[in-house]
Amino acid sequence: MKKISLLGATGSIGIQTLDVIAAHPEEFKLVAMSFGSNYKSGSEIIKKFKPQFVAVKDKETYDHLKQELSGESVKIGYGQEALIEAAVFDGVEILVNAVVGSVGLIPTLKAIENKITIALANKETLVTAGHLVTEHAKKYNVDILPVDSEHSAIFQCLQGENVKSIERLIVTASGGSFRDKKREELVDVTVEQALNHPNWSMGAKITIDSATMMNKGLEVIEAHWLFNMPYEKIDVLLHKESIIHSLVEFHDRSIIAQLGSPDMRVPIQYALTYPERLSLPEVKGLELWEVGKLHFEKADFNRFRCLQFAFDSGKIGGTMPTVLNAANEEAVAAFLKGSIKFLQIEEFIERAMDKHVCIAQPGLEQIQEVDQRTRKFVQTLIS
Numbered sequence: 001m002k003k004i005s006l007l008g009a010t011g012s013i014g015i016q017t018l019d020v021i022a023a024h025p026e027e028f029k030l031v032a033m034s035f036g037s038n039y040k041s042g043s044e045i046i047k048k049f050k051p052q053f054v055a056v057k058d059k060e061t062y063d064h065l066k067q068e069l070s071g072e073s074v075k076i077g078y079g080q081e082a083l084i085e086a087a088v089f090d091g092v093e094i095l096v097n098a099v100v101g102s103v104g105l106i107p108t109l110k111a112i113e114n115k116i117t118i119a120l121a122n123k124e125t126l127v128t129a130g131h132l133v134t135e136h137a138k139k140y141n142v143d144i145l146p147v148d149s150e151h152s153a154i155f156q157c158l159q160g161e162n163v164k165s166i167e168r169l170i171v172t173a174s175g176g177s178f179r180d181k182k183r184e185e186l187v188d189v190t191v192e193q194a195l196n197h198p199n200w201s202m203g204a205k206i207t208i209d210s211a212t213m214m215n216k217g218l219e220v221i222e223a224h225w226l227f228n229m230p231y232e233k234i235d236v237l238l239h240k241e242s243i244i245h246s247l248v249e250f251h252d253r254s255i256i257a258q259l260g261s262p263d264m265r266v267p268i269q270y271a272l273t274y275p276e277r278l279s280l281p282e283v284k285g286l287e288l289w290e291v292g293k294l295h296f297e298k299a300d301f302n303r304f305r306c307l308q309f310a311f312d313s314g315k316i317g318g319t320m321p322t323v324l325n326a327a328n329e330e331a332v333a334a335f336l337k338g339s340i341k342f343l344q345i346e347e348f349i350e351r352a353m354d355k356h357v358c359i360a361q362p363g364l365e366q367i368q369e370v371d372q373r374t375r376k377f378v379q380t381l382i383s
């Protein structure tokens with residue numbers, strides 16, 4: 001029985017992780033969890049899975065949840081300290097980090113210090129401070145197992161392979177909600193249109209990231225850190241069906257790919273059972289004759305400028321990916337609120353990056369300071 005802590009339990013990845021846990025009650029036990037402020041959904045989960053500890057975002061949510069749960073024996077906390085407490089709760093063996101945004105960084109670092117295996121969906125953590133997280137994981141000899149579908153695919157393709165034989169990683173991209181639109185057609189697109197992803201049902205922030213292709217940019221940086229791969233050896237391939245989740249080319253020109261129906265329960269479960277596999281009867285098997293044609297296109301960096309910014313920031317390194325991530329988080333939140341237009345997301349990210357004087361090899365405090373400063377700068381642009 002593996003003891004699991006789940007951060008972001010009420011979200012898209014969180015709920016699918018709970019599906020996997022519920023499908024194998026003899027294998028997994030949820031002992032701690034967190035969510036932001038959705039106390040209605042949170043209290044349902046708590047009643048069903050009976051974790052021992054729950055962290056919520058703020059005091060207001062804490063008070064609501066206490067009321068919903070009167071009579072239940074569960075310890076509740078709020079704020080960052082509670083989020084850390086949930087991550088390292090007594091006996092936790094795997095932390096599924098499925099919060100959205102760089103708020104996931106500190107709990108990940110603390111869990112690593114406690115020798116807890118990390119199943120990582122929260123890609124912003126690796127983007128904002130990839131060198132700190134990977135150095136920490138090495139120091140404490142802790143595995144970071146990918147949950148993101150592309151990285152799980154690459155990880156699966158690499159099983160039994162010598163990483164020295166890798167020619168390049170090929171990360172596939174659906175192209176998002178606006179993949180068939182020209183750049184000039186993006187001027188007046190709405191939030192509702194942007195949230196309409198063709199293949200995946202996901203949280204709002206990642207769905208917008210997918211529409212700007214920043215999601216793919218974040219994934220390139222994520223792949224750089226997870227697989228210790230130079231940016232020159234990471235390619236992005238447009239593949240609109242999201243059936244091939246990513247590929248690895250080796251020196252002998254052999255390419256290995258991982259395929260499957262677009263269903264996040266597969267990579268989530270693989271991270272929880274690795275190196276074993278368990279059945280997943282609810283996931284639709286893939287019949288390629290049903291799919292028919294698969295399509296591939298070269299990624300156009302002028303059309304998808306966020307992809308270019310992500311490669312640029314990754315290659316510059318230091319605090320530049322922190323700026324990319326913080327500016328993106330603020331701009332996407334503003335777009336979702338209706339305060340800015342779609343194309344202003346990339347405009348504000350570019351302006352934040354242009355203004356930033358990069359710090360090489362930053363420590364945690366410098367990362368946090370740059371993150372906060374960038375958010376304030378973008379908020380000024382928004383207002």
Ligand SMILES: NC(=O)C1=CN([C@@H]2O[C@H](COP(=O)(O)OP(=O)(O)OC[C@H]3O[C@@H](n4cnc5c(N)ncnc54)[C@H](OP(=O)(O)O)[C@@H]3O)[C@@H](O)[C@H]2O)C=CC1
Pocket residue numbers: 007008009010011012013014034035036037038039056057098099100101103121122123124147148149200201202203204205206264
């Ligand atoms: N969805 C997907 O299919 C995929 C997602 N990912 C990555 O996984 C992560 C989660 O994505 P997704 O599940 O879609 O996101 P959602 O928005 O659906 O869920 C986010 C979760 O985090 C909680 N949360 C939000 N803000 C805070 C905060 N400040 N403090 C504590 N908890 C917070 C939310 O709580 P509440 O509900 O109360 O607001 C919710 O439980 C992201 O990094 C994303 O990029 C990667 C691959 C695929």
Ligand SMILES: CC(=O)[C@@H](O)[C@H](O)COP(=O)(O)O
Pocket residue numbers: 148149150172173174175176200209210211215216264
């Ligand atoms: C399911 C998943 O891993 C997402 O990150 C997905 O990849 C988004 O799709 P695109 O960014 O390719 O549109």
Ligand SMILES: [Mn+2]
Pocket residue numbers: 148149150219
């Ligand atoms: Mn992905």
